[in-house]
Amino acid sequence: MSAYKRLYIFTGKGGVGKTSLAMAMTKYLESQGQNVKYNSFYQQPERSLWKELDLPVLDIELNSSAETYIGRKLKSTTIASWIMKTHFFKSLFQMIPGLGHMILLGNILDELEKDPTLTIVLDSPASGHALTMFESSSNFKKIFRAGLIVKDIEKMHKFLAKPNHLKTLIVTLANELAMNEAQDLKKELDANTTGPDLKVEIIVNDSFIRYIKENKINEIDLPDFLKNRIELEKNIIGITPALPHIDQDGQTAIIKKITPYMEAIV
Amino acid sequence: MIKIPHKKVELFCGTGGVGKTTVATGRALHLASQGRKVLLITIDPAKRLKQILNLPDVDDGAVNTINLGMFDQDPKLSFDAMLMSPGATLKRIAAEKGLEEEFESNIIKTLSRPYGGMNEIMSIIEVQHQLERNVYDTIILDTPPGKHFIDFLESSEKIKNFFDHSFLEIFEYLGKSIHGKAKSKNIFTLMISTGVKKLLSYLEDVTGADFVREFIDAVLALYKSRESFLHALDFQAQLKEESFSNWFLVTSVEQQKINEAQGLKDQAENFIHNDLFLVINKCLTPYLDAWQPESNSPLSALKNTMVTREARLSEFASKNFRNVLKFHEINNPSPLEHVKGLALQFKA
Numbered sequence: 001m002s003a004y005k006r007l008y009i010f011t012g013k014g015g016v017g018k019t020s021l022a023m024a025m026t027k028y029l030e031s032q033g034q035n036v037k038y039n040s041f042y043q044q045p046e047r048s049l050w051k052e053l054d055l056p057v058l059d060i061e062l063n064s065s066a067e068t069y070i071g072r073k074l075k076s077t078t079i080a081s082w083i084m085k086t087h088f089f090k091s092l093f094q095m096i097p098g099l100g101h102m103i104l105l106g107n108i109l110d111e112l113e114k115d116p117t118l119t120i121v122l123d124s125p126a127s128g129h130a131l132t133m134f135e136s137s138s139n140f141k142k143i144f145r146a147g148l149i150v151k152d153i154e155k156m157h158k159f160l161a162k163p164n165h166l167k168t169l170i171v172t173l174a175n176e177l178a179m180n181e182a183q184d185l186k187k188e189l190d191a192n193t194t195g196p197d198l199k200v201e202i203i204v205n206d207s208f209i210r211y212i213k214e215n216k217i218n219e220i221d222l223p224d225f226l227k228n229r230i231e232l233e234k235n236i237i238g239i240t241p242a243l244p245h246i247d248q249d250g251q252t253a254i255i256k257k258i259t260p261y262m263e264a265i266v
Numbered sequence: 267m268i269k270i271p272h273k274k275v276e277l278f279c280g281t282g283g284v285g286k287t288t289v290a291t292g293r294a295l296h297l298a299s300q301g302r303k304v305l306l307i308t309i310d311p312a313k314r315l316k317q318i319l320n321l322p323d324v325d326d327g328a329v330n331t332i333n334l335g336m337f338d339q340d341p342k343l344s345f346d347a348m349l350m351s352p353g354a355t356l357k358r359i360a361a362e363k364g365l366e367e368e369f370e371s372n373i374i375k376t377l378s379r380p381y382g383g384m385n386e387i388m389s390i391i392e393v394q395h396q397l398e399r400n401v402y403d404t405i406i407l408d409t410p411p412g413k414h415f416i417d418f419l420e421s422s423e424k425i426k427n428f429f430d431h432s433f434l435e436i437f438e439y440l441g442k443s444i445h446g447k448a449k450s451k452n453i454f455t456l457m458i459s460t461g462v463k464k465l466l467s468y469l470e471d472v473t474g475a476d477f478v479r480e481f482i483d484a485v486l487a488l489y490k491s492r493e494s495f496l497h498a499l500d501f502q503a504q505l506k507e508e509s510f511s512n513w514f515l516v517t518s519v520e521q522q523k524i525n526e527a528q529g530l531k532d533q534a535e536n537f538i539h540n541d542l543f544l545v546i547n548k549c550l551t552p553y554l555d556a557w558q559p560e561s562n563s564p565l566s567a568l569k570n571t572m573v574t575r576e577a578r579l580s581e582f583a584s585k586n587f588r589n590v591l592k593f594h595e596i597n598n599p600s601p602l603e604h605v606k607g608l609a610l611q612f613k614a
Binding site: 015016149177 | 472518557595
């Protein structure tokens with residue numbers, strides 16, 4: 001059996017480097033000969049960056065995703081496309097964003113079931129959204145109670161609960177607010193007992209402690225604003241795994257440099 | 267030197283993690299310290315404001331008075347702060363319309379939770395409500411972190427679509443009236459009925475029959491209070507007027523925010539007016555200038571990339587935005603000190 005999971009979910013608040021790490025993870029798994037695809041989930045696709053990195057991508061757009069999904073469930077794409085064009089359904093999607101998440105996740109899991117060698121790295125939007133995504137599966141069970149969506153949610157939960165199928169990484173930065181938020185999010189995700197265990201781990205990004213260690217820089221030689229940062233990190237990181245600050249300019253260069261570090265968190 | 271004129275409403279927009287809430291709080295502190303009556307509304311589901319100001323952990327949308335003594339300033343001065351609760355705002359609307367019972371629906375509760383899909387429109391309704399109370403000189407709104415702040419502006423479109431005729435067909439078909447009494451079916455409704463009936467039966471297959479029934483009742487309840495929503499749409503248009511509002515787009519030099527700044531610029535062109543300010547938060551320039559590492563050492567490599575990143579963002583900003591405010595990083599772990607430091611930078 002492969003040492004890798006089937007689904008990696010990167011989450012955390014905005015600006016912590018989720019997207020960079022999710023892309024780096026995809027590149028890392030690819031470099032290990034793994035059949036892997038990156039999915040940007042609910043976010044604006046960054047096609048130029050994908051191209052620059054030559055990133056294997058599973059590109060699903062929400063509306064067409066919903067259409068495919070409903071088409072599959074009702075066994076007719078014509079009916080599905082008709083339903084999706086009605087205002088009623090459009091509104092349903094716009095007003096209940098969790099429903100869109102659910103359908104995207106359903107599609108992603110369908111892909112994983114179709115191809116048992118595939119691994120997907122999911123780059124999920126800011127923390128609240130990720131929480132909505134998992135909460136919504138249990139919420140929808142409550143709201144819908146019956147019908148195809150509930151059956152599917154149960155199927156999804158079963159799939160995700162299999163051993164070694166899933167890892168959720170909350171990315172954070174080495175400051176107090178960010179770390180508190182990450183810990184709150186972990187608590188809430190862990191407490192969601194109606195769904196599968198999400199195997200949540202926190203990872204600190206952009207650590208200067210790791211940076212100076214790897215570059216053999218002496219802390220004494222740093223200017224005060226960086227010394228303060230290091231002090232702060234010492235109090236906050238503790239035993240949480242951390243990735244170093246990257247002294248490169250531009251996202252492509254940063255992702256390339258961080259890729260080998262992903263070995264430690266697969 | 268950039269002058270920021272006084273306006274009734276100030277809006278802070280930006281993606282998550284740039285320090286938007288802290289900057290907005292710094293702005294509130296600055297205005298309050300000048301003796302203006304300020305209300306700060308934040309809808310950040312991460313509840314950052316609660317952490318900064320140490321507010322009680324209840325989701326009731328209550329107004330808290332923040333004494334400036336907390337920031338070592340004149341304790342006779344204060345500003346008000348509210349953690350927006352979409353549910354609480356919705357409850358108020360329901361009470362105004364006598365629809366409390368109808369709003370007690372699972373679906374409406376889900377919609378009005380943080381990230382539930384109605385946050386943006388609810389925050390507009392709340393600002394409007396607070397303005398109409400006429401208690402404050404300035405209301406500062408820290409907008410929810412969307413994919414882009416433009417989500418916030420476009421939220422009204424969602425609502426407009428929602429209240430167009432599409433649902434009316436369904437209500438008619440089911441013999442439900444948005445005006446109270448049920449209407450009898452006439453020949454026209456019977457004609458459209460076939461389509462609606464089919465739609466509902468497919469929907470039932472996908473989501474279950476109970477859901478369809480509850481969803482329609484929830485929509486009906488929202489329909490009955492649609493005036494509140496449509497009224498908010500007019501107000502949203504007014505928010506874009508220069509005489510009425512200052513807009514602050516917040517970005518930061520942390521990480522790689524330049525792509526985002528580009529996105530902000532493209533989107534802002536839809537509504538840009540003279541009092542639009544780009545705030546570049548967490549600038550390291552003063553610290554970097556004072557730092558002279560040995561050349562060709564690993565430290566100089568570190569400094570160089572930091573300088574390059576910041577210079578690139580700065581250049582981009584001044585090329586594309588008329589008003590750029592650069593706020594330097596506050597070298598202190600305490601969130602209160604951050605707010606104080608940012609307020610001072612607004613003063614300067």
